[in-house]
Amino acid sequence: MSGTERLATERLGKDGPVVGVQGLGCMGMSEFYGATDEAAAREALETALELGVTLFDTADIYGSGANEEFLAPFLKVHRDKVVLATKYGIVRKPEDPHYRGVSNDPAYIRSAVDASLKRLGTDVIDLYYMHRRDPSVPLAESVGAMAELVTAGKVRHLGLSEVTGGELREAYAVHPVAAVQSEWSLFSRDVEVSLVRAAAELGVAVVPYSPLGRGFLTGAFRDAAADLSADDFRRFQPRFSGDNARRNAALLEPVRQAAAAHGATLGQIALAWVHQRADVHGLPVVPIPGTRRPERVRENTAAALVRLSDVELARLEPIAARVAGDRYPDMSSTSLARE
Numbered sequence: 596m597s598g599t600e601r602l603a604t605e606r607l608g609k610d611g612p613v614v615g616v617q618g619l620g621c622m623g624m625s626e627f628y629g630a631t632d633e634a635a636a637r638e639a640l641e642t643a644l645e646l647g648v649t650l651f652d653t654a655d656i657y658g659s660g661a662n663e664e665f666l667a668p669f670l671k672v673h674r675d676k677v678v679l680a681t682k683y684g685i686v687r688k689p690e691d692p693h694y695r696g697v698s699n700d701p702a703y704i705r706s707a708v709d710a711s712l713k714r715l716g717t718d719v720i721d722l723y724y725m726h727r728r729d730p731s732v733p734l735a736e737s738v739g740a741m742a743e744l745v746t747a748g749k750v751r752h753l754g755l756s757e758v759t760g761g762e763l764r765e766a767y768a769v770h771p772v773a774a775v776q777s778e779w780s781l782f783s784r785d786v787e788v789s790l791v792r793a794a795a796e797l798g799v800a801v802v803p804y805s806p807l808g809r810g811f812l813t814g815a816f817r818d819a820a821a822d823l824s825a826d827d828f829r830r831f832q833p834r835f836s837g838d839n840a841r842r843n844a845a846l847l848e849p850v851r852q853a854a855a856a857h858g859a860t861l862g863q864i865a866l867a868w869v870h871q872r873a874d875v876h877g878l879p880v881v882p883i884p885g886t887r888r889p890e891r892v893r894e895n896t897a898a899a900l901v902r903l904s905d906v907e908l909a910r911l912e913p914i915a916a917r918v919a920g921d922r923y924p925d926m927s928s929t930s931l932a933r934e
């Protein structure tokens with residue numbers, strides 16, 4: 596796999612944009628995963644576009660707006676080739692870096708979109724996601740406010756993140772949804788409880804986030820507490836440190852075997868597994884692995900060409916159920932908490 600082939604394409608939802616079948620997660624370029632080499636990150640963006648990646652994923656909370664601002668110069672040059680996705684709904688407080696609130700209030704949505712457009716330096720967002728569900732606001736009210744943004748020309752398509760299948764159906768009854776974004780990987784299969792079936796029935800695409808298990812599935816780190824910087828978010832995720840990390844590292848053996856058989860990396864096998872969910876569940880699947888390094892963009896996009904056999908898929912099947920530790924230190928705002 597040379598990593599130079601252009602990606603195949605896929606449509607998001609029934610009337611959504613056509614995108615490269617793998618997107619690029621930009622979050623780590625501004626926050627959460629340690630220091631960033633800005634020049635390399637900018638090269639990663641350019642490399643991705645050259646290889647056929649068109650879906651670029653950000654959110655207003657990444658770096659408290661810094662990630663959207665970071666993308667602005669790239670968008671200025673390439674706006675017509677990029678399918679730009681951003682999100683609202685998680686609220687932070689400047690004085691407390693660990694605070695996370697949620698708001699789906701229509702007035703909040705209207706101010707959030709204007710702030711995102713300004714930071715991104717564009718007049719329209721291609722795919723606007725509700726990042727987290729706020730149960731204190733009726734879903735129809737929030738999706739109604741999002742639909743008004745489409746009418747106003749500020750947003751082209753709607754998405755939801757970390758919702759249940761029931762919530763997707765409820766939202767879809769108000770306005771078509773192009774994509775749902777949730778964590779989906781060899782380590783995290785909560786979406787299969789209800790969301791994937793609802794998405795397949797409605798013709799909504801799934802955009803798996805953290806498809807590399809935040810890097811753990813690549814073998815790039817073995818224990819967050821020992822291997823990663825003090826401010827790295829993964830140190831606060833229960834599954835990546837101590838006994839849990841030791842147990843979880845042992846689960847990678849079948850991934851290693853498949854990698855050896857394909858002359859691939861562990862990360863490529865993890866991504867190939869996610870891509871093949873499209874066939875298993877009968878719906879469009881466009882993972883958005885995050886990387887700040889051009890050489891890893893090449894490696895990750897080449898994974899879209901790896902095809903795992905039924906025997907390999909069967910060996911990988913039991914992994915998720917054996918993972919020790921939750922996805923987040925606080926799971927209360929995830930879809931699993933509302934299933």
Ligand SMILES: NC(=O)c1ccc[n+]([C@@H]2O[C@H](COP(=O)([O-])OP(=O)(O)OC[C@H]3O[C@@H](n4cnc5c(N)ncnc54)[C@H](OP(=O)(O)O)[C@@H]3O)[C@@H](O)[C@H]2O)c1
Pocket residue numbers: 619620621622623628652653726756757776777803804805806807808809810811813815862883884885886887888891894895
């Ligand atoms: N909707 C949500 O709630 C939500 C939550 C989390 C993330 N997201 C989105 O999903 C995107 C992807 O998720 P993620 O970044 O959390 O996790 P991920 O894609 O599973 O993993 C990213 C980590 O893996 C490393 N990595 C990437 N490619 C690699 C390779 N080939 N070999 C070794 N290491 C590799 C990256 O480091 P380097 O950067 O140093 O390469 C980074 O530390 C984010 O950027 C964000 O846009 C959404």
